Amino acid sequence: MGIKVRIPTPLQKLTKDKEVVECEANDVKGLVEDLEKRYPGIKTRLCDDGGKLRKFINIYVNDEDIRFLKMDQTPLKDGDEVSIIPAIAGG
Amino acid sequence: MSYVKGLRCRECSRHYPKEALFVCEYCFGPLEVGYNYDKIKEALTKDVIESRPKNLWRYRELLPIDGKPTDGLNSGFTPLVAAHNLAKALGVKELYIKDDSVSHPTLSFKDRVVAVALSKAKEFGFNVVACASTGNLANAVASQARAARLKSYIFIPSDLEMTKIVGTLIYGPTLVAVEGNYDEVNRLCSEIASKYKWAFVNINIRPYYAEGSKTFGYEIAEQLGWKAPRHIIAPCAGGSLITKIWKALKEFKEIGLLDGLNTKMYAAQAAGCSPIVNAVKENSDIIKPVRPKTIAKSLAIGNPADGYYAVNTVKESGGWAESVSDEEIVDAIKLLAETEGIFTETAGGVTLGATKKLIAQGRIPKDEVIVVSITGNGLKTQEAVIDKIGKPIKIKPSLESFEKLVNA
Numbered sequence: 001m002g003i004k005v006r007i008p009t010p011l012q013k014l015t016k017d018k019e020v021v022e023c024e025a026n027d028v029k030g031l032v033e034d035l036e037k038r039y040p041g042i043k044t045r046l047c048d049d050g051g052k053l054r055k056f057i058n059i060y061v062n063d064e065d066i067r068f069l070k071m072d073q074t075p076l077k078d079g080d081e082v083s084i085i086p087a088i089a090g091g
Numbered sequence: 092m093s094y095v096k097g098l099r100c101r102e103c104s105r106h107y108p109k110e111a112l113f114v115c116e117y118c119f120g121p122l123e124v125g126y127n128y129d130k131i132k133e134a135l136t137k138d139v140i141e142s143r144p145k146n147l148w149r150y151r152e153l154l155p156i157d158g159k160p161t162d163g164l165n166s167g168f169t170p171l172v173a174a175h176n177l178a179k180a181l182g183v184k185e186l187y188i189k190d191d192s193v194s195h196p197t198l199s200f201k202d203r204v205v206a207v208a209l210s211k212a213k214e215f216g217f218n219v220v221a222c223a224s225t226g227n228l229a230n231a232v233a234s235q236a237r238a239a240r241l242k243s244y245i246f247i248p249s250d251l252e253m254t255k256i257v258g259t260l261i262y263g264p265t266l267v268a269v270e271g272n273y274d275e276v277n278r279l280c281s282e283i284a285s286k287y288k289w290a291f292v293n294i295n296i297r298p299y300y301a302e303g304s305k306t307f308g309y310e311i312a313e314q315l316g317w318k319a320p321r322h323i324i325a326p327c328a329g330g331s332l333i334t335k336i337w338k339a340l341k342e343f344k345e346i347g348l349l350d351g352l353n354t355k356m357y358a359a360q361a362a363g364c365s366p367i368v369n370a371v372k373e374n375s376d377i378i379k380p381v382r383p384k385t386i387a388k389s390l391a392i393g394n395p396a397d398g399y400y401a402v403n404t405v406k407e408s409g410g411w412a413e414s415v416s417d418e419e420i421v422d423a424i425k426l427l428a429e430t431e432g433i434f435t436e437t438a439g440g441v442t443l444g445a446t447k448k449l450i451a452q453g454r455i456p457k458d459e460v461i462v463v464s465i466t467g468n469g470l471k472t473q474e475a476v477i478d479k480i481g482k483p484i485k486i487k488p489s490l491e492s493f494e495k496l497v498n499a
Contacts, residue, residue, distance in 0.1 A: 009285045010116040045117065055377075055399065056102070056119040060278070065394065067380050086114040088121040088396050089284075089294045090223050090277035091329015 003031065003076050006083040011046075014039045023082075028059060029072040031082060046084070056087045093157040094131050098122040098298055101400070109155070111215050111290065113297045121396070122298045124155040132346040137317060140348075147203050147306040153342055154306075155299045156210045162235050163206020165195045167306050171314035171462075176430040181450055183457045187320070188427070189311050191466050192435050197234050197258065198468035199227035199389075199436075200307055200332065205235045205292060207303035212290035218242065219289040223280040225273050225328065225389045226255030227467055232292060233262035244289065246276050252388060254471045272383060274394045293329075301397075304332045308339025311462055312349060319349055321459040322410070324357040324449070326442045326466055327367045328390040330401030333358055336464070337404045355410035357455070358401055359445030361385035361437075362414040364393055370402045371412035378402070386417045386475045387437040389467060411454045415444035421479055423447060424469060434469030442466070 002022040007015050015021050023038070025031035032053075036043035048054055052072075059066045060083040066074045076082070098107040102120025113122055135152040143149035147167025148160040170190045178186040191200040205228070212220055221244040222232045229245045236243035245259055249268035259266050269276045284294040292300045312319050319340050325333040337356050343349040360368045363385030370378050378398035383391035395401065405412055415423070420440035427433050427443055435443070446463050449455045469476070486492040 006282075010114065010119070045119075048118075054119055056114070056121065058278070058394070063275075065274075065380060068382075083278075083282075085278060085281050086119050087394070088114050088119070089281045089291075089297065090273070091293060091331045091392060091396050 096125040162209040166202040186461045192468040197230040200466040201227040201231035204303035205231040208292035208300035211299040217290035223277045229259040233259045233264040237262040304335035305339035308336035319354045320462045322461045325464040328392040330395040330397035334400040356408040357410040358412040359442045361387040365414040368412040368414045413445040419444040436467035436472040439465040
């Protein structure tokens with residue numbers, strides 16, 4: 001059992017239209033690398049040129065915003081659920 | 092005829108067609124409506140605007156619809172009140188209240204954005220509209236959707252003020268109270284919006300919806316005699332309104348309706364939810380989300396979508412930002428009622444409270460034109476003041492009983 005990752009619509013073209021994919025990683029940074037291995041091209045969409053997560057993407061680990069946790073160092077374990085969600089909504 | 096060129100990413104400038112899109116597929120930046128300002132300049136003169144009915148559609152060339160406006164035909168053009176008593180109380184020369192507490196039909200500035208969102212949603216052919224709301228938007232969507240014969244789904248945090256719930260349910264929408272704060276509601280709605288083909292006004296219709304807020308800015312300039320004030324204070328929740336007021340003034344300058352523009356924009360938030368104010372004060376490029384704790388529930392967005400742009404607006408215009416405690420919010424609500432006879436909701440208390448502080452700090456000088464943005468009505472947030480305004484005095488139905496009271 002790996003980590004379940006919910007993929008936002010704009011990136012589902014890269015995941016062969018899959019809304020949810022499975023990954024293996026120890027933290028959020030590692031998750032991005034693992035996603036890139038499985039779905040090449042996804043990293044440049046999630047991260048800017050400096051390798052930092054783009055500012056208009058929110059990532060949640062088990063429903064908690066990683067900015068309330070340890071950002072991209074937030075640890076992950078098997079069974080965790082990660083959601084990647086566009087930040088531009090609401091207000 | 093339409094003056095809309097299409098959508099463009101605010102971050103990476105990629106172009107998109109005018110469809111129900113809101114986020115850049117490449118970098119996740121927000122999409123914004125682009126206009127043909129040269130054509131608008133020819134069509135939209137002061138005379139043309141002044142000849143039209145007094146509602147927000149008098150600026151229709153600068154709004155993102157292709158056909159005729161169909162919704163909110165009586166919304167907008169709220170009073171700009173010359174607030175002499177309040178000016179005196181604050182020790183300033185010239186102060187105005189832009190008063191959307193009397194907006195038609197649901198008593199908040201959200202009537203503006205919903206008017207545009209629903210007109211656009213119909214152009215796109217949607218027959219279900221939806222929103223994530225802290226209350227005012229819920230009222231506006233429920234009301235205008237009903238009048239437009241559209242089905243509506245409205246999502247709110249479950250701890251909302253009773254009046255805002257009643258003011259939504261009366262129109263018969265499907266009202267979903269989510270056990271969580273607004274940011275959690277918003278996140279859920281983002282997931283729902285990607286699955287259901289509905290017009291979520293502040294998600295997939297957001298680029299169009301948000302443009303409605305510009306009319307608040309256009310009206311201020313027109314009502315001041317085609318002049319922009321020196322200072323505008325606006326409340327911030329998601330950060331869109333302040334950004335759009337600023338955009339409105341810049342557009343008016345671009346199409347020649349304003350000679351100059353030296354307005355400073357100020358952001359107001361509650362101390363219990365001030366990610367935008369914090370970023371301005373710390374001169375930070377990052378908006379750090381917060382968990383809201385404030386009586387100003389309509390502003391309780393801890394993760395503001397337009398936070399970056401709100402901060403940029405403040406910086407670019409040379410303004411500043413201030414936050415106020417719950418107690419200061421209530422004091423300011425009372426001050427506005429006692430000086431100008433205007434009862435505003437907690438968000439208005441935030442805006443006026445912040446204005447008061449900015450004047451006291453000398454950030455806003457006393458001899459320049461100030462406009463305070465009042466965006467909602469006090470009848471909707473009575474819980475905030477009910478224990479702080481005294482009680483009616485009970486008497487017997489006799490003259491004796493009354494005279495005992497007046498002579499006491």
